[in-house]
Amino acid sequence: MYSSSILSIKKFGWGFLTSSTWDPFSEVFGALPMIYGTLVSSLLGLIIAIPLGLGVAVFLSELAPSWLEKPLSFLTELLAGIPSVIYGLWGIFVLVPWLRDSVEPFLQNEFPNSPFFQGAPYGFGMLAAAIILSIMVLPIISSISRDVLKSVPNSQREAAYALGATKWEVTKIVLSYAKSGLLGAIILGLGRAIGETMAVTMVIGNRPQISTSLLAPGYTMASVLANEFTEATSDLYLNSLIELALVLFVITIIINIFARLLVWSTERKWKLSPM
Amino acid sequence: MKIKILSIIILLAGLFGVTVKAQVKLTGAGSTFDYPIFSKWFDSYNKMTGVQINYASIGSGGGIQQVTTGTVDFGASDAPLTEEQMNNFKGKRGTEVVHIPIIMGGVAITYNLPSVGQGIKLDGETLADIYLGKIYKWNDPRIVKLNPGKNLPNQAIIVAHRSEGSGTTFIFTSYLSKVSPEWARRCGVSTSVNWPVGLGAKGTEGVAGIIAQTKGAIGYIELAYAKQNNLPYCQMKNKAGNFIDVNFNTVSEAAAGAVKNMPKDLRAVITNADGKSSYPICGFSWVVIPKDIKNNSHAEALVKFLKWAVTKGQADATSLYYAPLPKPVQKLDLEKLNSITSNGKKL
Numbered sequence: 001m002y003s004s005s006i007l008s009i010k011k012f013g014w015g016f017l018t019s020s021t022w023d024p025f026s027e028v029f030g031a032l033p034m035i036y037g038t039l040v041s042s043l044l045g046l047i048i049a050i051p052l053g054l055g056v057a058v059f060l061s062e063l064a065p066s067w068l069e070k071p072l073s074f075l076t077e078l079l080a081g082i083p084s085v086i087y088g089l090w091g092i093f094v095l096v097p098w099l100r101d102s103v104e105p106f107l108q109n110e111f112p113n114s115p116f117f118q119g120a121p122y123g124f125g126m127l128a129a130a131i132i133l134s135i136m137v138l139p140i141i142s143s144i145s146r147d148v149l150k151s152v153p154n155s156q157r158e159a160a161y162a163l164g165a166t167k168w169e170v171t172k173i174v175l176s177y178a179k180s181g182l183l184g185a186i187i188l189g190l191g192r193a194i195g196e197t198m199a200v201t202m203v204i205g206n207r208p209q210i211s212t213s214l215l216a217p218g219y220t221m222a223s224v225l226a227n228e229f230t231e232a233t234s235d236l237y238l239n240s241l242i243e244l245a246l247v248l249f250v251i252t253i254i255i256n257i258f259a260r261l262l263v264w265s266t267e268r269k270w271k272l273s274p275m
Numbered sequence: 276m277k278i279k280i281l282s283i284i285i286l287l288a289g290l291f292g293v294t295v296k297a298q299v300k301l302t303g304a305g306s307t308f309d310y311p312i313f314s315k316w317f318d319s320y321n322k323m324t325g326v327q328i329n330y331a332s333i334g335s336g337g338g339i340q341q342v343t344t345g346t347v348d349f350g351a352s353d354a355p356l357t358e359e360q361m362n363n364f365k366g367k368r369g370t371e372v373v374h375i376p377i378i379m380g381g382v383a384i385t386y387n388l389p390s391v392g393q394g395i396k397l398d399g400e401t402l403a404d405i406y407l408g409k410i411y412k413w414n415d416p417r418i419v420k421l422n423p424g425k426n427l428p429n430q431a432i433i434v435a436h437r438s439e440g441s442g443t444t445f446i447f448t449s450y451l452s453k454v455s456p457e458w459a460r461r462c463g464v465s466t467s468v469n470w471p472v473g474l475g476a477k478g479t480e481g482v483a484g485i486i487a488q489t490k491g492a493i494g495y496i497e498l499a500y501a502k503q504n505n506l507p508y509c510q511m512k513n514k515a516g517n518f519i520d521v522n523f524n525t526v527s528e529a530a531a532g533a534v535k536n537m538p539k540d541l542r543a544v545i546t547n548a549d550g551k552s553s554y555p556i557c558g559f560s561w562v563v564i565p566k567d568i569k570n571n572s573h574a575e576a577l578v579k580f581l582k583w584a585v586t587k588g589q590a591d592a593t594s595l596y597y598a599p600l601p602k603p604v605q606k607l608d609l610e611k612l613n614s615i616t617s618n619g620k621k622l
Contacts, residue, residue: 024440025448025463092484100489120431124474124485206438206475217474223438227477230307230334231440231466233354238336 005243007236016243022208022219024228029240031247033208037218038248041126041200042193044214045133050186052134053141060142061149062171073146080139088202091132096123096203099131104215118213124205127214132199137189144188148181149174180263187259194252197222221248299576304331305338305351308442308497309560312378312595313351316588326576335442335466342563343367348577350563351377353442354466355542370567373615374541375581375608376559378589379598381498381526382446384509384556387486388413390428394520396421398512399454399547399555405432405493406451407458408472413491421512428491435485435494438475440466446558447495450546495556498526499596513555514547521554526598529553534603541611557598567616574617582612 002009008016008029019030060073100123107117152174160170175182197220205217206227221244232238303313310332317328333341335352342350343364355374356364364372384402386395401417404410410417414427437444445466452459462468476482479500486492486506498521501508510518519525532550537543547555562581568574585608589599600608615622 021469023469025465025468092481092488097488120433122433122474122489124476201438201477202481206477207470207473219475227439227475228467231336231442233336233339233360233440233466234357 001242001246001249005239005246007239008243009239011236012240016240017247020208020210022224024232024237027234027236029237031221031244033210034219034221034224034244035247035251036210037126037129037204038194038220038222038251041129041133041204041218041220042190044126044130045137045193046186046190048130048134049137049141049189053138053185053189054145054182056138056142057145057149058171058175060146062167062174073143076139077143078139079135080143084136084196084199085202087132087136088199091128091199091203095131096128099123099128103127107215115212116214119211119216121215122205122217124203124217125213125215126204126211126218129200129204129218129220130214132203133193133196136196136199137193140192141185141189144185145178145182148178148185151181152177180266183259183263183266187255187262190255190259191252194248194255195222197226201226221245299326299572301326301328301349301573301577301580302330302347303328303338303349303351303562304333304341304347305563306335306353306442306560307332308353308380309351309378312588312591312597315591315595316584319591320580320583320588324579326580328580334440336440339563342372342565345565348564348568348573349581351560352563353380353558353560354445355544355561356563364565368565370565373564373566373611375562375564375585375611376530376541376543376600376604377562377581377584378560378592379526379530379557379600380442380446380560381521381523381554381557381598382443382450382495383498383501383506383521384493384495384511385483385486385501385506386493386509387488387490388428388430388507389490391425393507395425395427395507395509396512396518397509399450402509402511403451403455403458406434406436406471406473407455407461408434411472430491433485433489433492434470434473435482435489435492436470436473436475437467437479437482438477442466442558442560443479443495443497444468446546446556449544449558450556453547497596498522498557498598502596511555513553514549515551515553517551519552519554521556523593523598525552525554526557527601529555529557530559530598530604531601534601534607537604537607541607559600564615566614567619569618571617574615575622578612578615578622582609585609585612 016031018032020032021028021030060069100121104121111117156177157170160173200220201223206219207217208219225241225245229241232241313330321327338350339352341347345368361372411432413430413432419427448468449464452464474485476485479496482494482496486494508521510520513519528550529545529548532548532553533543533545545558585605592599
């Protein structure tokens, strides 16, 4: 990847990462808006998905009666099997009109001065992408978390009950026991969100710009690649796209290392002071 | 028993041997825009002659690259090769590249204004200023002036464009560059540009989706798609000053208008063409081949096929919502194809 992006690396250097112009006609390429778009949409998606996903997992593993647990977990796992194009279409035909006609005007009325909700409510934009991503990531987080929680030995729960803990306190103990596994589930979800292409492309609005407003259109690295790779006619253009893929790759590696460290540190803490 | 098996094997081998001999296999790659009509042509041509043609619709950029390196017999592109690409081709293949206009496409400007309905009139400068973000309300005085008697609402214009590289975008931006110096300076002509305003959507259906759902939206989509889905479209003011509906006739008219000034290499961009009733936003799609083809049997088969495609094949165009090449362009194509050689010898 490095060798086939050599042209653009030579031409733009580090400027590739800090410039925000993406102009195929005058052949000036800067990746900052896409890096920003990828990180913001994924993190936002995760912020929405984590409480929901963990909530679902806790409900299924700790609280739900068994006749409800089976069909519900089946349904959440089914969400993971839907192709992303279908999510994208659903986004265009259901989510975007809903955001445009009800949610975004509402947000603008409620928070007229917030920098996050400025600009025309297109429907398409960062917010739509984040919501789509959260729905796609949800089943990954919830089903892995559920399995992790299920594998917490029952003796832990019984011991806690024996000490007179309430249901809520028992749940807290189980959660802290399963911490590293839950982190793993979240990181897997993040990985999916960062690499997601199709559904995001269909709702994010595809504009290489950085805007604090969540209603404004944005762009992600994966979307640029999917959109522009086939018709990239000049060598420099193609090289820049490959460099973009390289950047995406590096970011994924960094996140993975970070996740490893996080898991490792929680495990160590746990070993030092078991419960 | 052994003899029986042996004879079957020989028979099979004979059969295959014969079929391999009779069939020339051609390969091509490139434009996705051309793919529907190509597959129709390849199918009917195969039935007629037995010549098999495989085409990979990997996009114009990829097509140009593959024909430049010589991995395919022909490439197909919605944008003509740049000087740099042509030099590159010459360097790699040792022969010049030949552009053959193969089919035409028109670009319709569609919008979503239910209260106004069909047939808003626009001219080039106004359209360019909408896409530059300088006109952002439908009741802007300049649009009102072009549409006397129409009750244009006080509604924000939401601009939609293709997010991926596309021949349609090339045609559209080449038109805007011709009619607006500011567009030419700021954005230029390319299969994808740095759009000043608006929402990007993937594919024609994505742009059409944004338009269909968003009140006040405007966008450019292929003629075929607009017709199939009965979308309202603008009448565009052409160079002669008339407001023209987009359809196969007005698109072919534009090509005919451009024939007079056709460059020798047929790399004509025919947006904003002359002619009383020519539609201004349309263009050719090209097949690109080397001027001298090493493999004699491939050269013969390819030229024969292309000759058929630019003449008889054009009859299939309208049913697939392309615009057919007008007669004068077909003639130029045939002349060009007659100049193709194989190892320096005429075919």
